[in-house]
Amino acid sequence: MKEKIRSKKQKFSAKLMWKQRYLLLMSVPFVIWLIIFKYIPLWGWTMAFQDVTPKSFAQPIWEREFAGFGNFTKAFTDRLFAQTMINTIGTSILGILLGTVFAILFALMMNEIRFNRFKKVTQTVSYLPHFVSWVIIASIAKMLLNDGGAVDTFLGTQLHLMSTNSPLFWVVVCFINVWKEMGWDAIIYLSAMAGIDQGLYEAAKVDGANRFKRIWHITLPSIKPTVTVLLIMSIGSALNVGMERQMLLSNGIVQDHAMVLSWFAYIRGIGNNNYGLGTAIGVFQSIVSIALLLIANKIAGMLGESKLV
Amino acid sequence: MKKKLIALLLTATLTAGVFGGCGNSGNDSQAAGNEGGNGEGEVTELTFYNADATEDSWADPVALALTEATGVKLKTDYPVSSTDQKVALMIAEQNYPDMIYAKGDAGSLIEAGALIDLTDLIEQYGPNIKKMYGEELDKLKYSKEDPSIYQLSSYAMGGTNYKNSGTAQMQWAVLKENDYKIPNTTDEYEQMIRSYLEAHPKTEDGLDMIGLTLSASDWHWMITLGNPAGYIAEGAPDNGQWLVDENYNAIYKFRSEKVRAYFKWLNKLYNDGILDHEFATQTHEDYIAKIASGRVLSLFDTDWDYADGEKILIADGKLELTYAGLPLTMDADTKAPSLMYQGLTTGQGVGITTACKDPVAAIKFMDYICSDEGQVLVNWGIKDVNYFMDEEGHRYRTEEEIAEADSNKDYAKNTGVGFHAYPFPTYGNGVLDPTGSTYTPQSKETVVASYNEEQKAACEKWGVELLVDIFPQADEFEVPKYSAIWAYTKPVEFDEIGNQLDEIAWSDLISCVIGSEADFDAGYDAMISDLEKAKMGTAEEMLTEIIKERVSLVE
Numbered sequence: 099m100k101e102k103i104r105s106k107k108q109k110f111s112a113k114l115m116w117k118q119r120y121l122l123l124m125s126v127p128f129v130i131w132l133i134i135f136k137y138i139p140l141w142g143w144t145m146a147f148q149d150v151t152p153k154s155f156a157q158p159i160w161e162r163e164f165a166g167f168g169n170f171t172k173a174f175t176d177r178l179f180a181q182t183m184i185n186t187i188g189t190s191i192l193g194i195l196l197g198t199v200f201a202i203l204f205a206l207m208m209n210e211i212r213f214n215r216f217k218k219v220t221q222t223v224s225y226l227p228h229f230v231s232w233v234i235i236a237s238i239a240k241m242l243l244n245d246g247g248a249v250d251t252f253l254g255t256q257l258h259l260m261s262t263n264s265p266l267f268w269v270v271v272c273f274i275n276v277w278k279e280m281g282w283d284a285i286i287y288l289s290a291m292a293g294i295d296q297g298l299y300e301a302a303k304v305d306g307a308n309r310f311k312r313i314w315h316i317t318l319p320s321i322k323p324t325v326t327v328l329l330i331m332s333i334g335s336a337l338n339v340g341m342e343r344q345m346l347l348s349n350g351i352v353q354d355h356a357m358v359l360s361w362f363a364y365i366r367g368i369g370n371n372n373y374g375l376g377t378a379i380g381v382f383q384s385i386v387s388i389a390l391l392l393i394a395n396k397i398a399g400m401l402g403e404s405k406l407v
Numbered sequence: 408m409k410k411k412l413i414a415l416l417l418t419a420t421l422t423a424g425v426f427g428g429c430g431n432s433g434n435d436s437q438a439a440g441n442e443g444g445n446g447e448g449e450v451t452e453l454t455f456y457n458a459d460a461t462e463d464s465w466a467d468p469v470a471l472a473l474t475e476a477t478g479v480k481l482k483t484d485y486p487v488s489s490t491d492q493k494v495a496l497m498i499a500e501q502n503y504p505d506m507i508y509a510k511g512d513a514g515s516l517i518e519a520g521a522l523i524d525l526t527d528l529i530e531q532y533g534p535n536i537k538k539m540y541g542e543e544l545d546k547l548k549y550s551k552e553d554p555s556i557y558q559l560s561s562y563a564m565g566g567t568n569y570k571n572s573g574t575a576q577m578q579w580a581v582l583k584e585n586d587y588k589i590p591n592t593t594d595e596y597e598q599m600i601r602s603y604l605e606a607h608p609k610t611e612d613g614l615d616m617i618g619l620t621l622s623a624s625d626w627h628w629m630i631t632l633g634n635p636a637g638y639i640a641e642g643a644p645d646n647g648q649w650l651v652d653e654n655y656n657a658i659y660k661f662r663s664e665k666v667r668a669y670f671k672w673l674n675k676l677y678n679d680g681i682l683d684h685e686f687a688t689q690t691h692e693d694y695i696a697k698i699a700s701g702r703v704l705s706l707f708d709t710d711w712d713y714a715d716g717e718k719i720l721i722a723d724g725k726l727e728l729t730y731a732g733l734p735l736t737m738d739a740d741t742k743a744p745s746l747m748y749q750g751l752t753t754g755q756g757v758g759i760t761t762a763c764k765d766p767v768a769a770i771k772f773m774d775y776i777c778s779d780e781g782q783v784l785v786n787w788g789i790k791d792v793n794y795f796m797d798e799e800g801h802r803y804r805t806e807e808e809i810a811e812a813d814s815n816k817d818y819a820k821n822t823g824v825g826f827h828a829y830p831f832p833t834y835g836n837g838v839l840d841p842t843g844s845t846y847t848p849q850s851k852e853t854v855v856a857s858y859n860e861e862q863k864a865a866c867e868k869w870g871v872e873l874l875v876d877i878f879p880q881a882d883e884f885e886v887p888k889y890s891a892i893w894a895y896t897k898p899v900e901f902d903e904i905g906n907q908l909d910e911i912a913w914s915d916l917i918s919c920v921i922g923s924e925a926d927f928d929a930g931y932d933a934m935i936s937d938l939e940k941a942k943m944g945t946a947e948e949m950l951t952e953i954i955k956e957r958v959s960l961v962e
Contacts, residue, residue, distance in 0.1 A: 151899055152498045152519030177907065177941055237690075244693075246685035261687045263918055349624040349688050350913045351921075368495045370903050371515040 146170070146381045150374040169378035176366065178357055186358045188265060189344075190336040193272045198329065200276045201283035202321075206313055208284065209291045221288075224281025236346035239274045260352060267355040271347055290324040291317055326398050334391030337383050359383050451768045452480045454504035455757075456493070458512070459830060460485035461820070468789050469823025476781070479772040481506075497521075503760040506769050508561060508830040510755050514896035517549065517557050522758040524555035528770040535777040536770075539564055539832055543751040546890055551956050558758035559773065559832050560751055562894070566835015566847075569854040571745045571875050572710035573732030574638040579861040580727040581704050587868040589877055591739045593639065593672055600681060600704050610702055617703045618681035622694040627712065628913055635707035636660065640669035642741035644749050644884075647893030648909060649950060655889070655958060657950040659943050661912050667931055669737060673920045674927045687917050701728035718816075726861045734878045746875060747884040754894040757830055776831045779840050786833065786847045788824035794848070802844040809857070888958045897953065904946040911937050 115122065141159075146169055148154075148162045173179060204224070211217040227235065242248045243259045250257055259270050298316050307315065339358040348356030359379065367376015457463075463483040465474075474480045484504060486493045494512035497503055498519045509516050516522055529536050529544075536559065537544060543564070548554040575596065581603045582588070590596040600618045607616055621631040629648070637643045637660050643650050649657045660666055676682040683703075685693070697703050698716030706713055710732070720729050734743030759769045775781040787794045787802055794802050804812075812818045819826040834846040854873065858866065862874060869877055897905070915934035922930055 152515045152521075155498060155519060156501055177937075178910075240688070240690065244685065244688040246689075256684065261921065263914065350628055350917045351687055353910065353914045364492075365906075368492050368499065370906060371495055371498065371518075371899055372903065373499065 143377065143381050145374050146378040148374050150372070150377070152371050155373065165374060169374045170382065172375055173366070173379050173382065176362075178354075178362060181354055182357045182359055182362045185268070185355055186337055186339050189268045189271060189358060190339050192268050193275055193339070194329070194332045194336070196272045196276050197279060197283060198325065198332075200280050202287055202325070204280050205284040205287035205291060206317065208288055209317065210309065210313075221281065221285075225285065226281070227278045228282035230278070232340075232342050232346050235274065235278050236343070239347060243270065260347075260349060263351050263354055265355060267348075267352040271343065271356075274347065275343070286328065287321055287324065290321040294320045326401075330391070330394045330398055333394040334387055336390055337387050450474060450478055450480050451765050452482055453506055453764070453769055453772070454484065455481045455506045455508070456484045456497070456504040457508045457830060458486060458494070458510035459508070463820075463826070467821060467823030467826065468792070469784060469827055472784055472789065473772075473775070473781075473827060476784075477768075477772045477775045479768050503762040505763040505765075506757055506759055508558075508755075508757045510561075510830075511894075513558060513755060513758065514902065515899065516758070516760075517896060518899060521760050521762075522557040523761055523763070523766060524557065525559070525759065525770065526554075526556050528759075528766060529556065532767060532770045533774040533777070535774045535779075535781070536832065539777045539834065540751070545961055546751050546753045546957075547756075548960055549896070551960060554960075558754075558756035560753050560756040561830030561832070562752035562755070563833055563835035564751055565748075565838050567837035567851075568746045568875060568881065569836055569849060569851055569873060570710070571732055571878065572708070572730070573734050573745050573878065574635055574707070574743050575733045575735035576706040576708060576713070576730035577733055578701075578704050578728050579731055579865070582731055582865070583727065587865060589733060589869075590735055593669075593735065593737050596705075596733075596735055597672075597676065597681070603704060604681070610700070614700065614702055617683045617697065619676060619705045619707070620683035620689075620694060620697055620703050621686045621707065622689070622691045622712075623686060623913075623917055624688060624690050627691050627694075628917070629909075630712050631706070631708050632916060633660070633912075634709070636666045636669050638744060639707070639735055640665040640737050640741075642736055642744055644744040644747045644887075645891055645893060647891075648905070648912070649892050651887075651889070651892065651954060655951060655954045657892070657947050657954060659908060659912075659938065659947060661916065662935060662938070662943070665737065670916060670919060670931065671927055674922065674924060677920050678924050682920070684921075687921050701725050706730060721859075722814075726859050729859075729861065731861075731865065732874065742879040742883065744879075744884065746878050746881045748881050748886055749891045750886050750888075751890055752894045753890045754896045755830075756832070773831060776827075776833075779846075782834060782840070782846045785828040785831070786825060788822055793822060793824050800842055800844075802848075804848055804853075809853075813857070888961050889954050890957070892950070892954070895953065895957075898949070901946060901949045901953075904942050904949075907941045908938055908943055908946065911941060 144159055147164055147166060148159075149165045149168070150162060154162045208217055208221060211220075240247070240260070243257075244250075245256065245258060245261050249259070259266070294317065298320075299312055302312050302316060337359050339360065341358065341360040341364060344356045344358050344361055360383070363376045363379035363383070367373055367379065460483050462485070463470075463481070465471075465480055465482070470481075494507075494509045494516060498515060498521065503521050507516065507522070513522075525533075540547065540560075544556075547556045547558070547560065549557055577596075577599070581599060584603055584606065585599045588595070588599070590599060604616055604618055609615060622628070623632050633648060634645060637645070637650060641650060641660075641663060643660075646657075648660050650660050650663055651657050661670075673682060677684070683689075683697075689697075695713070695716040698706070698713055699719035701720060710717075713730070717729050720726070732745070734745060736743050757773065759766050763769055776785055783802070787804075790796070793808060794804050797803055812824070815821075818824070836845065836847050836849040837851070838846050840846055851873065858874075866872065866874060871877060911934065915930065915937065919927055919930040919934065
């Protein structure tokens with residue numbers, strides 16, 4: 099039976115297409131949608147190879163001046179570019195690590211709670227910040243962390259959390275992000291944990307495994323595929339560090355370590371009215387993201403985990 | 408019981424809603440009546456983007472009078488925040504309003520070909536505009552290659568400075584303790600604050616006194632950290648981030664040795680605990696809140712920027728904690744440039760876009776505002792309501808009106824007085840119209856009359872009539888042949904470098920100030936070399952050329 103299915107899958111023929119005509123027909127609208135909204139706009143990428151300033155913006159694409167890879171060279175030689183790449187990658191790797199670890203830890207703790215009402219209340223409270231806008235989160239965070247803010251006052255020292263121009267700012271941002279997103283991210287791990295066969299725990303209990311051993315040997319291995327899939331997905335979007343978060347939390351001093359690729363594209367592209375340059379940065383970001391996604395997927399495959407694509 | 412209460416509440420809300428609705432519709436029909444009353448056919452509604460506006464429903468009496476006189480009604484749009492790049496998005500979408508006041512973004516609009524040349528329109532329909540600008544009309548021209556007038560100026564034409572917050576501000580309390588001494592040098596200034604701090608380390612509420620604070624977490628850094636550096640160290644007028652010498656050579660301000668010495672002084676103040684340790688990260692709201700608490704002894708700011716904090720002090724009756732504007736400079740030889748007239752500020756003003764439905768109506772509208780009648784309407788309001796005429800035929804405002812204007816923050820919005828003046832062209836304070844009254848309500852007499860006890864006491868002590876009399880007067884300075892550089896529309900290539908220079912200077916200057924005194928020189932040198940790498944030299948050359956071109960336009 100299994101053999102049969104596999105051989106069927108391999109053979110791509112008109113006969114097969116005819117057989118699945120209704121399925122194919124049903125997918126047509128979505129393919130068209132995809133082409134119109136996701137592929138045709140890619141035509142705009144031509145702007146990355148042109149000089150597009152307010153002067154030439156109104157002209158049709160074929161009348162604009164082509165700049166070859168000029169915009170890319172300009173972006174890569176910008177004094178902020180190297181630092182921006184380091185910031186983007188630093189912030190996102192740190193963010194992914196901290197985010198995953200804290201979300202899993204939190205999910206484990208929630209999973210171990212037996213008092214149901216408390217569990218529900220805690221869970222609801224924990225994911226509420228996810229729905230609060232960054233504007234509000236940022237002002238709360240600034241009140242706590244600024245020089246002379248609540249944390250400084252409480253500890254009676256000057257920590258300079260928001261006024262040290264160093265990667266310390268990444269850590270600060272990532273922890274604020276953890277605080278905002280931990281509860282929300284934990285939901286998916288919790289649901290993965292809910293799907294684990296209770297019989298395994300029963301058997302482990304009989305064998306004399308304590309709680310920590312059960313967590314280590316049953317819960318964690320069981321959610322491993324979920325963790326892998328989520329990690330692959332997050333690596334694919336590693337360069338898409340949200341701009342508003344960085345803008346809202348930064349100030350004059352930490353600006354150098356707050357700049358990320360999307361913000362860089364915005365200030366150099368829209369801010370300086372150099373749309374070609376902005377598009378070039380965007381194109382670069384997309385290409386690197388695709389490469390990262392493929393690499394992460396490959397590594398996951400080599401490690402014997404389920405591949406995403 | 409509970410149910411009854413809820414029912415009652417519901418009824419109350421509903422009734423309120425119904426009445427509210429009635430009230431509104433009543434207003435609408437009244438407005439419609441007024442519009443219909445002008446009898447000259449349709450009212451043209453023009454969309455207007457105003458980079459400095461707040462909500463404007465065009466329903467106040469002055470707005471309605473403007474519509475009656477010109478047949479034009481403005482629908483105003485405004486930015487949500489100072490960094491939302493709305494004009495850049497308009498260009499990207501090719502979607503323009505009829506009229507636009509883009510402020511600093513005008514250059515890109517002109518480059519995008521979005522503004523129309525007003526020269527012919529002014530010639531044909533703008534006699535009052537020509538009359539107002541007189542010889543300075545030429546300054547509005549864009550460049551030598553393109554002598555079009557794309558926008559009028561949003562800044563005052565001529566006039567005298569009756570009020571000025573100077574280069575530095577100090578609480579009256581501190582001045583009093585120092586027997587109203589006017590500090591001649593930064594050392595004297597520092598000493599005054601120091602001795603006051605020693606005598607009064609804490610406020611009555613037990614909070615620590617702050618010697619000096621700045622607002623530097625967003626664009627305000629240019630106002631409180633950047634601008635004062637030029638005034639105090641160089642005695643240079645406001646040319647944005649640039650210093651211009653007598654041969655029209657421009658240099659980036661923070662490259663000057665004197666400015667460097669100024670920042671070194673700030674660094675010392677920071678390490679001595681006189682400059683607020685929180686200044687680097689505090690938001691502008693924190694800054695205003697500190698001023699409002701009366702803890703801040705001195706500022707390096709400009710009145711419009713700290714006014715919100717001072718208003719609260721005045722409302723609380725803590726007059727001696729409000730600020731005196733001082734002509735502070737680094738040494739006794741430098742002259743504080745606060746009163747200098749830099750000529751008409753050009754480069755920022757209202758323009759008409761290519762998308763405009765009716766450019767003639769738009770220019771006629773602006774021409775009316777420039778007329779004597781229009782100027783009086785936008786600056787003084789409605790006759791016999793907002794102002795009255797005395798026996799000699801001079802305009803005056805009642806004391807209640809003045810008090811209302813000073814204390815009610817919604818005064819301008821509700822009455823429309825002064826609400827529709829800026830960013831349209833306007834005469835400066837003290838300029839007289841043909842009847843001998845000033846175009847704006849502010850005159851020497853009204854300024855003197857508006858002084859509070861602290862200010863009166865200071866005038867007496869200093870033996871002057873106006874507080875600004877302690878400043879070097881406007882006639883001691885030559886009016887430069889180029890208008891203020893900060894308002895220029897500069898080419899995109901220049902802005903690209905300029906923005907980067909500002910990015911570097913912003914973070915590095917703050918880091919230098921909050922670093923240890925031993926690190927200052929190394930930090931400042933590093934900043935200068937970064938600035939050079941970011942093509943500071945190229946930008947300076949470009950600007951020098953632009954200034955020389957502007958000078959040749961006038962000559």
